[in-house]
Amino acid sequence: MSSASTILKNDGLTFAEKAISLNSDGEKIHRAGDIAVVNIDWAFAQDSSGPLAIKSFEEMGIDKLWDPSRVLLVIDHTYPAADEKVANLHSMIRKFVSKHGCRIEEGNISHQYVLENIAAPGMIIFGADSHTTQAGCIGAFATGVGSTEMAIIWASGQIWVQVPETIKIKLEGRLPKGVFARDIILHYIGEVGEDGANYKSIEWYGDTVKELTIDSRACISNASMESGCKTSVFPIDEVARRFLKEVDREPKYVIEPGDRSEYADEHMIECEKLQPVVTGPDTLETAHAVEEMSNIVIDEAFIGSSTNCRIEDLEVTARILKGRSIHSGTRCIITPASKKIYKEAINRGYVDIFLDSGAVFTNVTCGACVGTHLGVLGDGEVAISSSSRNYIGRMGALTAKAYLASPATVAASAVEGRVADPRRYL
Amino acid sequence: MLRGKAWVFKDCVNTDIIIPFRFKSRTNDPYEMAKYAMYGLDQDFPKKISKGDFIVAGRNFGGGSSREQAPVALKYAGIAAVVAESFARIFYRNCFAIGLPILEIPDVTKRVAQGDELLIDLDNFTVQNLKTKETMSAKRITGYLQHLLKEEGFINYYKKHKSFPWTTPKPP
Numbered sequence: 001m002s003s004a005s006t007i008l009k010n011d012g013l014t015f016a017e018k019a020i021s022l023n024s025d026g027e028k029i030h031r032a033g034d035i036a037v038v039n040i041d042w043a044f045a046q047d048s049s050g051p052l053a054i055k056s057f058e059e060m061g062i063d064k065l066w067d068p069s070r071v072l073l074v075i076d077h078t079y080p081a082a083d084e085k086v087a088n089l090h091s092m093i094r095k096f097v098s099k100h101g102c103r104i105e106e107g108n109i110s111h112q113y114v115l116e117n118i119a120a121p122g123m124i125i126f127g128a129d130s131h132t133t134q135a136g137c138i139g140a141f142a143t144g145v146g147s148t149e150m151a152i153i154w155a156s157g158q159i160w161v162q163v164p165e166t167i168k169i170k171l172e173g174r175l176p177k178g179v180f181a182r183d184i185i186l187h188y189i190g191e192v193g194e195d196g197a198n199y200k201s202i203e204w205y206g207d208t209v210k211e212l213t214i215d216s217r218a219c220i221s222n223a224s225m226e227s228g229c230k231t232s233v234f235p236i237d238e239v240a241r242r243f244l245k246e247v248d249r250e251p252k253y254v255i256e257p258g259d260r261s262e263y264a265d266e267h268m269i270e271c272e273k274l275q276p277v278v279t280g281p282d283t284l285e286t287a288h289a290v291e292e293m294s295n296i297v298i299d300e301a302f303i304g305s306s307t308n309c310r311i312e313d314l315e316v317t318a319r320i321l322k323g324r325s326i327h328s329g330t331r332c333i334i335t336p337a338s339k340k341i342y343k344e345a346i347n348r349g350y351v352d353i354f355l356d357s358g359a360v361f362t363n364v365t366c367g368a369c370v371g372t373h374l375g376v377l378g379d380g381e382v383a384i385s386s387s388s389r390n391y392i393g394r395m396g397a398l399t400a401k402a403y404l405a406s407p408a409t410v411a412a413s414a415v416e417g418r419v420a421d422p423r424r425y426l
Numbered sequence: 427m428l429r430g431k432a433w434v435f436k437d438c439v440n441t442d443i444i445i446p447f448r449f450k451s452r453t454n455d456p457y458e459m460a461k462y463a464m465y466g467l468d469q470d471f472p473k474k475i476s477k478g479d480f481i482v483a484g485r486n487f488g489g490g491s492s493r494e495q496a497p498v499a500l501k502y503a504g505i506a507a508v509v510a511e512s513f514a515r516i517f518y519r520n521c522f523a524i525g526l527p528i529l530e531i532p533d534v535t536k537r538v539a540q541g542d543e544l545l546i547d548l549d550n551f552t553v554q555n556l557k558t559k560e561t562m563s564a565k566r567i568t569g570y571l572q573h574l575l576k577e578e579g580f581i582n583y584y585k586k587h588k589s590f591p592w593t594t595p596k597p598p
Contacts, residue, residue: 048450059585085453127492128492144516148580152580156593158592392443394447
């Protein structure tokens, strides 16, 4: 048995080892490879994982949630319902929420909502959605599970977890003009592959990190999941403290990884050497420099999803689209990641710029990212997207092709009607 | 012992391939999900396979989305087990949670060809290729996962024990 303060001060433990040790029964020290049962601070599901979680919960015959005040259902993926089938599953969620008195949020993307309203450093957050890792941007241990495991958490407030090994990634140097957080993470996944960090926890360090806003860190923590990681965390520094002050939230624990922690792997990314990246199609394992891809003609440019549609993303998009038109024959769809961002985009005048350019500005939804509505690709169509994945058939037809890039590269491509270098516009 | 035919797939078969979002997000019925199993690579897959067949795949099977509908679609399409060189983490957890047996064998795609008959022993974690007569050892599974594998997932486990694997009192 160790007290919380002993665990926090232990200089031989990684972030993940500390987070799990602090939040499991008995505060025993758990090291990489151990199986632990963690106590959950927050558990959420969305409209495509929630219904199956509700079904599993009810099949077990459990009649109440472990703590309704810590359970959240978010209707975000196909919001508002695109058809009857979706509408019926949304109704199922609303009935469950009203029966159990837990929290519901409609028309906000879960990960951004959780960051804006719930997450705090040192919390254990489980979501029935892979991109739950986003909350690692402010030092929460946050990870995704499936629906049945979410039902187990709803019933018990606990779940098993294997303490992950950790990869330390150091970001050094200034990001050049036109290169953003998304380019860093697309570059990293291109290097290590879609399972390069499978089962592992990623800790981010280095001078460049200090320059990254919470929006940028959220993008990286979210998109890190595409390398298979369990969690992806940033240090609690001045930038994180300022964010916490703005949202008036206290940390549960400020976890500093120990200096003598053991790492499974260490990487260094020289950010000043990076270029805008275009990844795909069909896989995140092929990351190209934008200039290699400029012959690719596009039908759709999508700026959206929890991965990459925060206010700084809309700011750069507006900078590029201001006074310009979307290329004829190309459609540009912009979907903000939260209502807060949506309102801010209106207040800052970005929405006028988007509409004047010929872009579509939609309500908050996961929509086009998952090919469910508001921008689905047809046969043989090609898209460039700031969303999370470019897999076969994800954004629509099986014969469609999707490429991933930063919002700036997507916006520049929307103007030119083909994959384009954003540096010309910045 | 499980006996069936192998359907061999490449590396990085992700969950968008196993069941696209637009189908999985519009039903809660596992048999409806099963109609779209492996849709991204072979839309006729559910019709081609026989109940009890296996999927054999390369590295990182089940990457991407957390969708539990992926293993559910495979299970209800009739797939009795998945043998892969490695699995993505959420897919791996989901298989134990819903009771779809999975086994990890490095290089399995080099040792099993499309259509080979396999014999899988879940008690001993072995896969025998009846065509080549080779027996392969899979990574052993311990702890909670072993209980979930034996009792076919969390729901069955809970119904039987009225507890979770970590809260079940140990037998004296």
